[in-house]
Every structure is written in C-alpha cells, then in structure tokens.
Amino acid sequence: MTSKPTIGVIGLGDMGAAYSINLAASGFPSVGFDLQPEKLEQVAQKGVTPAKDIADLVEKSDIILTSLPSSKAFLSVAENEILPRIRPNQLVIETGTTVSSAFIELSKKFDERGATLIDCPVSGGKYGAENRCLKIFAGGSVQTLEKARPVLVVIGGDGMIYHCGETGSGQAMKGVNQLKMAFENAMYLEILAYAQNTGLSLEQIEEIWPDSWDDRIRNVAAEVLKGNGSNISVKFRELPYFTDDAAKRSFQLPMTTALHEFCSKGEYSFFDDHRDAPSFWHELTRPASNT
Known part of the structure; x- marks a missing residue:
C-alpha cells in the first residue's frame, strides 16, 4: 500500500x-x-x-x-x-x-x-x-x-x-465570487438605506414587490431590522485585490473602485469578514453633514 x-x-x-x-x-x-x-x-x-x-x-x-x-x-x-x-x-x-x-x-x-x-x-x-x-x-x-x-x-x-x-484562474473565479457577494450586499443595503432614510418601512417594500423580495434581500433586511446592518460584508478589505488586478491587466472596475472609495471615508470600527473595516451601512445611514 x-x-x-x-x-x-x-x-x-x-x-x-x-x-x-x-x-x-x-x-x-x-x-x-x-x-x-x-x-x-x-x-x-x-x-x-x-x-x-x-x-x-x-x-x-x-x-x-x-x-x-x-x-x-x-x-x-x-x-x-x-x-x-x-x-x-x-x-x-x-x-x-x-x-x-x-x-x-x-x-x-x-x-x-x-x-x-x-x-x-x-x-x-x-x-x-x-x-x-x-x-x-x-x-x-x-x-x-x-x-x-x-x-x-x-x-x-x-x-x-x-x-x-x-x-491564476482559480483566483480570478474567487474574485467573481467575492464581487458577486459584495455587490449583492451593497445593492440591497443601498436600497434599504434609501427606504429607511425616506421614512418607508421594509414591510411596505415587500408587500408592493413580493416577487422581487427574494431570500437574499429578505435576509439582509432581517439583519438591518435587528440592528446588524453594519456587520454585513461588502468585502471591503479585498476590493483592492480586484482593482489592482484589473489595472495590471489594463481594464477598469469603476463600481468596485467607487464602493471602496466610499467606504474608505468611514472609521475602521466595524467587522467585515472578522476584520476591522468601515461599514457600508453605517456610512449610508449617517447624516450627510457628518461625512
């Protein structure tokens, strides 16, 4: 043997x-x-x-x-x-x-x-x-x-x-995975932040658009309602991996760059994948005069 x-x-x-x-x-x-x-x-x-x-x-x-x-x-x-x-x-x-x-x-x-x-x-x-x-x-x-x-x-x-x-293709596919997770969470958080900041309830949104209120956004909304929105990951720490890789390969990731730049304005006082990071949700819901 x-x-x-x-x-x-x-x-x-x-x-x-x-x-x-x-x-x-x-x-x-x-x-x-x-x-x-x-x-x-x-x-x-x-x-x-x-x-x-x-x-x-x-x-x-x-x-x-x-x-x-x-x-x-x-x-x-x-x-x-x-x-x-x-x-x-x-x-x-x-x-x-x-x-x-x-x-x-x-x-x-x-x-x-x-x-x-x-x-x-x-x-x-x-x-x-x-x-x-x-x-x-x-x-x-x-x-x-x-x-x-x-x-x-x-x-x-x-x-x-x-x-x-x-x-290198495994790392590229992992990048697809991470960006998918990051932008799904970021998209849902921004939608929910707009609703909350304009006085709408999340229940109203689900009632009006039940077909588009899938499990992923429902889970994000549930965390927001529990006060855990700041802990939802947008892969902040890894976003530069993908923008750096894009630059070396001579293409652009404008939305990834914008998401990282927006979060970078905040304090590293929350956790993203178990590490200190600025919170996208926290920045979205702060009064504009304080940003």
Missing part, C-alpha cells in the same frame, strides 16, 4: 486548523505552523504535528497548503519563506484569496525551481471547512489538479471542486 504524502498547513486560523485536523483524521501525516503558539497547541491535540517554523514545515512536507489572512501575507510568505526552501516536485496549494496576476507571476518562480504552485481558493467559511463542504476554485494543469485532488477532497468534499483553467 502506498503511504499518503505528508501535508503541511501554514496558517491555523478557522480554515487552516480545520484543514490540518481533517487531514490528520483522514490518515494523512499532517504538520502545521502558525505564529500563535496556542493555535499549534490546539491542533496538536487532534493529531497534527507542530512545526518549529516554516522552514521546518517545508522540509517535512510533500504538499503544502497555505491559509493566510491576506493576499499580501501569502505573497510574502510564499516568496520569502517557502520558495527559497522548496524542493523539486513539491506542490504548494494556496487556499486563500490572492491577487490573480501577482499569483501567476509568483507561480513562474516555483516552476523555475522544479516545484508547482497552484491556486485553489475556497468559499464556505469556518462551517464549510469543519464539515468538509467547501466550494473550491482550482487553477493549474489537469495533471497537477489530479495530484492535489485527494487533499482537496479531504478539506472540502468531492462534489464542489471546479477546475477553472490554468494557474
């Missing part, structure tokens, strides 16, 4: 911790690293071997998964920590959201070392990671995806792995 490859996971937050624990439970030797010692202790209790540092993890791993908090963090770790230590035939799978054009350029440096970097960003959050039901947008060759598939099935399930094309 062929032994399973050792999988190293860099970044043990909600997503990475679930990856490493599920891999260990599925019989893959699992190594993890995070800058926070308590994260290492938590996964160690579930059969994951803590690495001393990234160099140690790269040395012990056949396949490396990254789950880092931002595009900037991933690009820095991949280029400065993983790349200098990578071995021929090692595979690195990025599962976070990264600027597509920057990812493509970095992947070429891995190619030069005889290793492979592919993009497999995921959608589904902590629940999806813990329960292995993530949508995975894969970019890279068909052959490399087949090599990665047994690992991807463990972290996200077998039914939602989508091969989007060559390297």
Whole structure:
C-alpha cells in the first residue's frame, strides 16, 4: 500500500486548523505552523504535528497548503519563506484569496525551481471547512489538479471542486465570487438605506414587490431590522485585490473602485469578514453633514 504524502498547513486560523485536523483524521501525516503558539497547541491535540517554523514545515512536507489572512501575507510568505526552501516536485496549494496576476507571476518562480504552485481558493467559511463542504476554485494543469485532488477532497468534499483553467484562474473565479457577494450586499443595503432614510418601512417594500423580495434581500433586511446592518460584508478589505488586478491587466472596475472609495471615508470600527473595516451601512445611514 502506498503511504499518503505528508501535508503541511501554514496558517491555523478557522480554515487552516480545520484543514490540518481533517487531514490528520483522514490518515494523512499532517504538520502545521502558525505564529500563535496556542493555535499549534490546539491542533496538536487532534493529531497534527507542530512545526518549529516554516522552514521546518517545508522540509517535512510533500504538499503544502497555505491559509493566510491576506493576499499580501501569502505573497510574502510564499516568496520569502517557502520558495527559497522548496524542493523539486513539491506542490504548494494556496487556499486563500490572492491577487490573480501577482499569483501567476509568483507561480513562474516555483516552476523555475522544479516545484508547482497552484491556486485553489475556497468559499464556505469556518462551517464549510469543519464539515468538509467547501466550494473550491482550482487553477493549474489537469495533471497537477489530479495530484492535489485527494487533499482537496479531504478539506472540502468531492462534489464542489471546479477546475477553472490554468494557474491564476482559480483566483480570478474567487474574485467573481467575492464581487458577486459584495455587490449583492451593497445593492440591497443601498436600497434599504434609501427606504429607511425616506421614512418607508421594509414591510411596505415587500408587500408592493413580493416577487422581487427574494431570500437574499429578505435576509439582509432581517439583519438591518435587528440592528446588524453594519456587520454585513461588502468585502471591503479585498476590493483592492480586484482593482489592482484589473489595472495590471489594463481594464477598469469603476463600481468596485467607487464602493471602496466610499467606504474608505468611514472609521475602521466595524467587522467585515472578522476584520476591522468601515461599514457600508453605517456610512449610508449617517447624516450627510457628518461625512
């Protein structure tokens, strides 16, 4: 029987911790690293071997998964920590959201070392990671995806792995996903803010346009009525990923730019995807004289 490859996971937050624990439970030797010692202790209790540092993890791993908090963090770790230590035939799978054009350029440096970097960003959050039901947008060759598939099935399930094309296309598809979510939420919030600011009730709107009051806007409206409008995400932190990528590819995203610029005027006092950000809803409902 062929032994399973050792999988190293860099970044043990909600997503990475679930990856490493599920891999260990599925019989893959699992190594993890995070800058926070308590994260290492938590996964160690579930059969994951803590690495001393990234160099140690790269040395012990056949396949490396990254789950880092931002595009900037991933690009820095991949280029400065993983790349200098990578071995021929090692595979690195990025599962976070990264600027597509920057990812493509970095992947070429891995190619030069005889290793492979592919993009497999995921959608589904902590629940999806813990329960292995993530949508995975894969970019890279068909052959490399087949090599990665047994690992991807463990972290996200077998039914939602989508091969989007060559390297970088997975990140581009994740961008479509994030922009779709951002603009659906932003559109509904702006409609609801207009209604509220002009004295209309949300119940009136649903009564007059019942066919267009679908589950998504109904859910957003419910959060607004509960006073949670400020916590509805418009993906503020990631919007520059897509405008930067567009600029590098010589096209424009005017609505994305405008949404980010509008939110940027506010205070970073709310949470968007668990991180400090200005709230679109808060800015929409502030008196104009205070903006």
